[in-house]
Amino acid sequence: MFVAAFPPSSVTIIGVRVLPATKTKSGEIAKSGKSEVPEDLDWGQVSSQWEVDCFSRPVMRDGKKMWELMVTDANAVYRRVAQMKPTRVNSVVVQKLMTIFIEESKVKPQTIRFFRKVMKNMLIVALAAVKDTMPEYLEKCKIIPSRNCHMLRLWLNYRMREVYPKMTGYSPPVKKKSTSVQGSLVKMAYERLPERLFFSQFAMTAISLGALASMKPGQLPGQLARIPPGFSDSAQVYGILILSSRADVICSTLRSLELAAIRVDLETDDLLMELDIDTTYKIDKIRPEEKEVYLKFERSKRQLGGLHFVAVHDAISGGEPLLPIEADDMGPGEGCITGLWTLIDYSLQDEDA
Incomplete structure (x- = not known):
């Protein structure tokens, strides 16, 4: 089985807990929880091609699988992880989290790809809503369902090997049964x-x-x-x-x-x-x-x-x-x-x- 060498030594892992955002009286998105970008992040290396995944992970929390929203640029320089409660996984929460990530990034996405068919409808709704609320940044941004989420897949494989097994509540994924x-x-x-x-x-x-x-x-x-x-x-x-x-x-x-x-x-x-x-x-x-x-x-x-x-x-x-x-x-x-x-x-x- 192929095991990717990830992350590159020149890239710093950004693993943060970001809770669902709320709107202030001024209408701005307020961040709940910690979401800080490293001061030494090289924005000149951040790609405008972004990749997104929203799915459950092999970690049990209060009897249910933990969910994450993962976002990376195609060069894996700007990477964000938001843990989500299973009861709060919906297009509204994803929209709020994506708004936070796009606002804090100095490089705005021109393309956003995602690869999971089962999440297609929810992500299209969430990302379309983000575009509508941020036209100054995303007017020409393309939302593309695509299996070509190369850096995201590398990062997810890395987390499956090195991150989730060290979390409390980890439960190894069950191998898929053969359908031959x-x-x-x-x-x-x-x-x-x-x-x-x-x-x-x-x-x-x-x-x-x-x-x-x-x-x-x-x-x-x-x-x-x-x-x-x-x-x-x-x-x-x-x-x-x-x-x-x-x-x-x-x-x-x-x-x-x-x-x-x-x-x-x-x-x-x-x-x-x-x-x-x-x-x-x-x-x-x-x-x-x-x-x-x-x-x-x-x-x-x-x-x-x-x-x-x-x-x-x-x-x-x-x-x-x-x-x-x-x-x-x-x-x-x-x-x-x-x-x-x-x-x-x-x-x-x-x-x-």
Whole structure:
């Protein structure tokens, strides 16, 4: 099982208890409890991309699970934790807490992501209310349900290992029961890729981890997930290379979406593309003679903490691609790949939890 090295040594843990806020006569939000930002916090390193989680934790308080609201920027420099009473978990309380965190931050969020489907409705209501009450800060802020909450997941994994077990009332999470029997009886039916994303040719290939790690933000259209630490630069990262005469269109479409993962459903033998928080499309049906290749892809993901990629190559101007992809093929430039998304499949980590 992949264990993330978190937090980085240069980042100070901010763990505070913030109680539900109340409004003063002047209409301002008054803070109950302690919520202090360290004086040495480097605001220049705080990202405007924020990630949020609101859920129960494996700690019992008065016979019920403790709930937390966790907020981090994408660089994990500004991080806040608010403990919540189970009876006070609602959109109004989350709105008040988020208002506190946004007001005290010198860097306001331009994007707020969250990954839990079961909390989707409540968080959308709470965050929309925050936007309405803070238009001077959040008029253009986007609220995005997305599995791409990379720093938040690292931080949550760290707290699961290092923080909650030391709390009074800790109760280890119960391992999820296997659903393989049920899955073999009730098979999923997935929608095909929509026309704007459609491609008929692709190849399963690899890129060295070192080549991926050398990529700089903005070097190519796409998105770069944080590379998990602790692996050799020579490790081979597997993914799919999309070959299309519509490479620019596909890249543009993917940039407007939250591409989350490529996954193999071994029950249905389908190759899948996962987007945002709950959208899944079928790329192709896996033929029996290809199955070992896709099993290798899934094994590679598990060994590298879910890391994999999607690359896009222009089948006309780029010519025949050389596989596996080398560092010199990363572009930009003639014959190079057109776009690159490095991804983390968190479903593998959730299975191991």
